[in-house]
Amino acid sequence: MTTELPPGLALQKVDERIMTLNVGPQHPGSGHMRIIVQIDGDYIVACDPDPGYVHRGEEKMAEYRNYITNIPHLERPVIHDSCNILYPYVLGVEELLGIEVPERAKYIRVIASELNRCIYTMYWLAIYGIFLGHSTMFMWPAGDRELLIDLMEKMSGARVTHAHFVPGGVRNDLPPNFEDVCLRQVNYFEKRIKEYAAIFYDNPILIARTEKTGILSRQDAIRLGTTGSVLRASGVDYDLRKKEPYDVYDELDFQTNVLKEGDSYARSKVPWLDMMESCRIIRNALEKMPKSGSVRVKLKPNPKGGDDSVYKRVESGRGSLGCYIVSDKKPEPYRVKLSVGSFRNLIALPYLLKGEKLGNMPSVYWSLNYWPVEADR
Amino acid sequence: MLKDLITPENANVFVGKLGDILEKAIDKPLGYAINWGRIWSLWPVHIETACCSVEFGAASSPRYDVERFGIIEAFGSLRQCDLIVVQGTITRKMAPRLRLVYDQMPEPKYVIAMGACAITGGLYFDSYNVLPGIDGVIPVDVYVPGCPPRPETLIQGCMLLQEKIKRMKARKFV
Amino acid sequence: MMSEEKESIETTEKQTPADKKPAATKEVDLPAFEKGIADKIVAKFGEKTKVAFVKPDRVRINVDKENVHAVAEFIRDELNFDHAESVSGVDYPQDKEIEVVYHLGSYTDASLARQVLVLATRAPREENPIPGNDGTKLPSLRDIFYSVEFFEREVFEMLGVYFNGHPDNRRLLLPEDWADLPPLRKDFAIKGR
Numbered sequence: 001m002t003t004e005l006p007p008g009l010a011l012q013k014v015d016e017r018i019m020t021l022n023v024g025p026q027h028p029g030s031g032h033m034r035i036i037v038q039i040d041g042d043y044i045v046a047c048d049p050d051p052g053y054v055h056r057g058e059e060k061m062a063e064y065r066n067y068i069t070n071i072p073h074l075e076r077p078v079i080h081d082s083c084n085i086l087y088p089y090v091l092g093v094e095e096l097l098g099i100e101v102p103e104r105a106k107y108i109r110v111i112a113s114e115l116n117r118c119i120y121t122m123y124w125l126a127i128y129g130i131f132l133g134h135s136t137m138f139m140w141p142a143g144d145r146e147l148l149i150d151l152m153e154k155m156s157g158a159r160v161t162h163a164h165f166v167p168g169g170v171r172n173d174l175p176p177n178f179e180d181v182c183l184r185q186v187n188y189f190e191k192r193i194k195e196y197a198a199i200f201y202d203n204p205i206l207i208a209r210t211e212k213t214g215i216l217s218r219q220d221a222i223r224l225g226t227t228g229s230v231l232r233a234s235g236v237d238y239d240l241r242k243k244e245p246y247d248v249y250d251e252l253d254f255q256t257n258v259l260k261e262g263d264s265y266a267r268s269k270v271p272w273l274d275m276m277e278s279c280r281i282i283r284n285a286l287e288k289m290p291k292s293g294s295v296r297v298k299l300k301p302n303p304k305g306g307d308d309s310v311y312k313r314v315e316s317g318r319g320s321l322g323c324y325i326v327s328d329k330k331p332e333p334y335r336v337k338l339s340v341g342s343f344r345n346l347i348a349l350p351y352l353l354k355g356e357k358l359g360n361m362p363s364v365y366w367s368l369n370y371w372p373v374e375a376d377r
Numbered sequence: 378m379l380k381d382l383i384t385p386e387n388a389n390v391f392v393g394k395l396g397d398i399l400e401k402a403i404d405k406p407l408g409y410a411i412n413w414g415r416i417w418s419l420w421p422v423h424i425e426t427a428c429c430s431v432e433f434g435a436a437s438s439p440r441y442d443v444e445r446f447g448i449i450e451a452f453g454s455l456r457q458c459d460l461i462v463v464q465g466t467i468t469r470k471m472a473p474r475l476r477l478v479y480d481q482m483p484e485p486k487y488v489i490a491m492g493a494c495a496i497t498g499g500l501y502f503d504s505y506n507v508l509p510g511i512d513g514v515i516p517v518d519v520y521v522p523g524c525p526p527r528p529e530t531l532i533q534g535c536m537l538l539q540e541k542i543k544r545m546k547a548r549k550f551v
Numbered sequence: 552m553m554s555e556e557k558e559s560i561e562t563t564e565k566q567t568p569a570d571k572k573p574a575a576t577k578e579v580d581l582p583a584f585e586k587g588i589a590d591k592i593v594a595k596f597g598e599k600t601k602v603a604f605v606k607p608d609r610v611r612i613n614v615d616k617e618n619v620h621a622v623a624e625f626i627r628d629e630l631n632f633d634h635a636e637s638v639s640g641v642d643y644p645q646d647k648e649i650e651v652v653y654h655l656g657s658y659t660d661a662s663l664a665r666q667v668l669v670l671a672t673r674a675p676r677e678e679n680p681i682p683g684n685d686g687t688k689l690p691s692l693r694d695i696f697y698s699v700e701f702f703e704r705e706v707f708e709m710l711g712v713y714f715n716g717h718p719d720n721r722r723l724l725l726p727e728d729w730a731d732l733p734p735l736r737k738d739f740a741i742k743g744r
Contacts, residue, residue, distance in 0.1 A: 025471065026424045026455060026478050052724035053471045054427050057504040059709075060734055060741060064503065073500050079428045079525060123431060126438075142438030149435075159527055160431060222658045225634035225698025236658050243664040244608065311609060311654055311667055313636065322637050322654065335735075339637030339654070339702075347701050373428050376724055470726040503741050505734050506725070 018045055021358075025053050029131055029362035032372040035349070039358055047353040049346055055376040062336035066302055067093050070336070072163050077340070077374040079160045081120035083113045084316035085374070086165045088323035089336070091246060092312040093167040096305035096327050099297055105169035106247040107289035111182070112155060112164055113314075114278040114285075118189070119148050119160075120317035121271045124369065128268060129200070131362040132209060137200050144192050147185050154178060167303070169296035179286050190279040193272065201269060210264035214352040214364035217262055224348050228319020228341045229270040229369050234262035240315040252284045264360075267367040271317070302331040318342050318369045342375035408546060415459070415485070416539045417447035422458040424478055427465030429492040429525040436528035443528070448535045460487050460538075461515070465525070466494035466501055467508045479515045487542070489534055490517045493524040500524060582607050588630060588668065595625055603671070611669035619672040620690045623653070627695050631660040632668055635692070638702035640710040642737045648673040649710055649736075651689060653699065674712050682711035682733060683720065691717035709735040 021037050024030025034050040058077065062070050074089055075082035087109070094101060101109075122145035129137025149159055154175050156162035164171050200206060216226070221234035231238055239256040241249045257273035259266040305327030313322035319341030326335040345368045352364050383391050403411075425433075436443045448460070455478055467475060479486065490511055493499030498509035511517060518541060521534035582605065589602045589610050599618045603611040614622050626632050632655040641650045653670040657663035677685045691714035692699050703714045704723040711733040714720060722729070732739040 025426075025474055026422065028423045032425050032427065032430070052726070053468060053474075054466060055468055055470065055506050055724040056427075056466055056501050057506050057734060057741075060739075061501070061504055064741065076428055076500065080431045123434065126434065139439050142434060143440055146435070146438065146440045160525060222633055223697050225636070225696070231658070238658050238664065309611075311637075311669065313667070320636065324637060324639050324652065324654065326641055335639070335641045337637060337639035339639070343701065343705075344636075344698065347698060468726070469729075505731075505739070505741050 017041075023361065029365070031127075031366075031370075032376070035361070035365065037353065037358065037361065042357050042359070044353045044356050044358055044361065047350045049349050051343075051346065051372060051375050053376065054373045058377045059336055059338065062333060064332065066331040067097075067167060067305070067333065068299070068303075070333070071166060072161070074336070074338070075161060075163060077338070077377050078120065078316075078318075078371055080123050081116050081317045081371075082160065082162050083109070083116040083165055084120075084314060085321060085338070085340075086163070087113055087246075087314040087316070088312040088321055089325070089338075090165045090167050091314070092310040092323050092325045093305070095310045095312065096308060096325060097167060097299070097303050099168050099299070101169050101247075102294045102297065103248075104173075104290045104293040105295040107285050108155075108170050108174060108295060109165060109247055110249065110252070110285050111282055111289075112152065112162070112170070114281050115148050115152055115155075116162075117317045118275050118278050119145050119152070120371075121275050122148075124271065124317070124366075124371075125196075125200075125268075128363075128366050131366045132206065134200065134203075134206070137196075140192075140196065140199070144189060147189050151178075151182055151185055154181070166296065168299050169294070171296070173295045179289075183283065183286060186279050186282050190276060193275055196272065201272065207265060209360070210268060210363050210367070211261075212263050213360045214264045214267075214356060214367065215262050216267075216348060216352060220351065221262065221348075224351065225344055226319070226348050227344050228315070228317075229274065230267055230345050230348065230367075231319065232257060233259045233266035233270045235260040240313060240320055244313070246312075246314055248285070248288075249281075251288065252281050254281050254284070264363050264367040267369070268363075271369060304329055304331055305333070313339075316341055318371060318374065319345065338377055340374045340377065342370045342372070343377075345370055346375055412542055412545065416542050419448045419460045419487070419535070419538070420458040421448065421460045421462045422455045422478060422482065424455075424461065424475070425464050426467055426471055426475065427492070427494060429465035429495075432525040432528055432531065433462060433464050433491065436531045438528075441528040441532065443532055443535065446532060446535060446539070455482055458482055459485060460489065462489045462491050462531075463495045463511050463515075463517075465492045466499070467511050467514065468506045469508065470506070472508055472511075472514050475511070476514050487518045487538055488515055489519045489521060489531075489538060491521045491531060491534070492526060493522060496520050496522060584662075585610050585666070588666065591630065592622065592625070595629075596622060603669075608665045609667050609669060611671060613671045613673075616672050616674055616689050619670070620692065620695070623670060623692050623695045626655060626668060626670065630668070631663060632657045632666075633659050633696075635696045635699045635702065636667060638699050638706055640706040640712060640735065642676070642710060642735065643673075644676065644737045646673075647676050649676045649687060649712055651706060651712060653692065653696075655696070680711040680733065680736070682707065683713045685711075685713075687711055688713045688715055690715050693717050709733055711736070 018038050018040050024034040032053050036048040037044050038046045075086050078085045122141040126138045126141040153159055156164040216234050218235045221231050237258045254277045257270055309326040311324045313320050322339035324337040325333050328334040490496050495511050501507040519534045519538045523530050585605050589605050601613040603613050636654040636656045639652050650673050655668045674687050674689045703717055706712050708722045708725050
């Protein structure tokens with residue numbers, strides 16, 4: 001056994017009353033990060049999130065790979081939402097290289113990214129159930145998301161890491177008979193998620209634990225620059241699929257869900273409501289999709305961008321996801337920066353936890369729709 | 378006389394010694410039974426290190442249901458656990474924590490390296506912050522390849538570990 | 552919306568004098584609303600700002616580090632951009648400069664919902680950096696856009712740009728015992744490449 005702890009592992013003593021607690025990285029209620037909380041009795045005085053346990057240097061690696069070989073590792077931060085995290089990168093590369101995407105590919109992308117949003121949200125919901133000690137809420141979403149994973153597996157060939165989006169379209173066309181299977185599974189899926197209200201969202205214990213905890217007001221949500229469901233739960237109607245429609249979102253029929261309360265309960269409800277809209281989008285897209293046609297524009301090997309920079313953003317499962325690409329006429333990008341929703345929402349955590357009870361920490365923390373691997377990149 | 382020897386300060390030492398003696402005595406005749414007990418109650422530590430935790434979660438979901446093989450869903454304190462499933466990339470920040478977790482676990486303990494990153498560094502072989510595999514940090518019993526491994530692969534890895542435990546001496550550490 | 556043809560007539564940052572905006576070359580193609588935003592900033596600050604490009608939904612302004620605070624304040628108060636979407640640092644060793652790029656967006660103003668204003672500024676770059684104790688310093692925009700707090704901490708550790716006036720210039724993602732160059736600098740080579 002080592003006697004001297006490495007830096008960062010030692011606990012510091014602040015004062016007689018106040019105690020410092022390390023929550024994570026080995027803790028059922030932390031995920032892949034550490035939250036250093038200072039507590040006075042049962043109340044949190046200060047909180048300092050310490051991410052970076054999965055910092056893998058994606059942005060540095062992207063400078064050593066060309067535009068196409070960047071795809072597999074750039075989707076690894078959120079492997080269960082891999083289509084959405086690739087989306088801004090692919091859109092940006094298309095703008096840099098000046099590629100026009102075929103119509104059918106755009107619809108396939110929208111379907112894939114909505115399926116992925118549901119897969120992500122279901123996993124998030126399952127972990128939220130675990131955080132609150134609600135085991136059924138782990139089992140139900142974890143089981144139901146397999147339905148959609150099957151669809152994505154049919155479409156791309158992999159369970160979670162699809163690498164399905166490429167600059168110029170999608171990697172391959174839909175398998176035969178996909179539309180019917182997709183429609184059937186999605187309809188069943190929608191029926192299932194409506195049942196969650198009975199065991200989870202209308203559950204008096206859940207309501208008692210999450211309502212009026214961690215309230216983020218509208219002004220603060222804007223000031224802190226939060227995004228996605230956190231922002232929409234605080235009463236700001238901002239969804240990039242509506243506000244800056246990419247691909248074919250402007251032709252599809254859906255609405256955004258906005259709640260006013262801004263507490264943990266509202267934040268946990270918005271993604272669930274979004275999933276129903278996703279089902280609606282998928283059905284609508286399946287209807288409007290051209291039945292045949294090309295799905296991919298052939299690129300030259302080692303495509304080079306101009307002397308330019310682009311910033312593209314999409315609405316992922318966790319909110320706005322931006323990708324800033326600087327190119328310098330080489331096959332490799334000069335700089336790739338992912339501005340991810342999780343990282344932007346993390347700033348709200350110290351703010352929300354101040355004055356909160358320690359027991360509410362897991363519910364407030366996970367209601368921020370936070371995925372640590374993505375925040376660390 | 379025994380009463381004088383055992384004080385509250387050294388009681389646990391005596392109990393530990395007694396356990397050692399007992400274990401040595403019953404290793405020959407009862408080793409198989411002890412191992413049998415260990416096989417069907419593997420408790421993984423709840424330590425997530427990277428994105429493979431998604432598939433680890435999927436493995437305990439209703440479709441794959443790893444519990445039917447005696448590997449219980451990751452929960453509870455690490456003092457009660459005997460298995461680490463290293464779920465993916467170990468970064469330089471995580472490595473000392475992983476070792477700390479391993480050191481705090483009681484014997485016997487087993488390690489499954491899940492995913493290409495935990496085995497060799499995988500996709501992140503040239504990243505500045507990723508260790509090239511966890512062998513340098515903790516000893517590994519079973520390697521489960523894949524990026525990420527499918528839940529079936531993870532289950533097979535767990536079954537291989539059970540096979541391995543079956544053939545181990547019950548008293549693994551002297 | 553995506554089918555809108557590309558109307559970018561960007562020139563590189565150095566060749567564009569501030570008074571000769573890219574609009575002067577091809578006025579018909581420029582999106583009017585975005586040009587209005589750029590014009591407002593140029594009308595207020597004149598020589599101090601350079602409009603690098605005006606694309607659909609994207610306007611890029613290059614500012615010196617002395618003026619970045621004033622320009623950002625003007626952008627927040629007069630142009631209603633209220634949060635930072637992203638802050639990224641880009642290293643340019645050949646210019647001996649590090650560029651910090653703020654992508655600003657707006658939630659409150661519905662007409663600006665599509666827009667991203669790109670505010671870029673440059674800090675001098677040292678060959679042998681001592682992060683926090685050398686000349687690579689910029690004024691922090693944290694008092695203007697609260698949302699840049701974690702982003703600026705990230706830029707500090709990844710590129711060694713110290714932000715004056717930032718309340719919490721600590722390390723965020725890298726290990727506590729990191730003693731190498733800031734990893735996103737171009738002269739930090741990763742092994743085997």
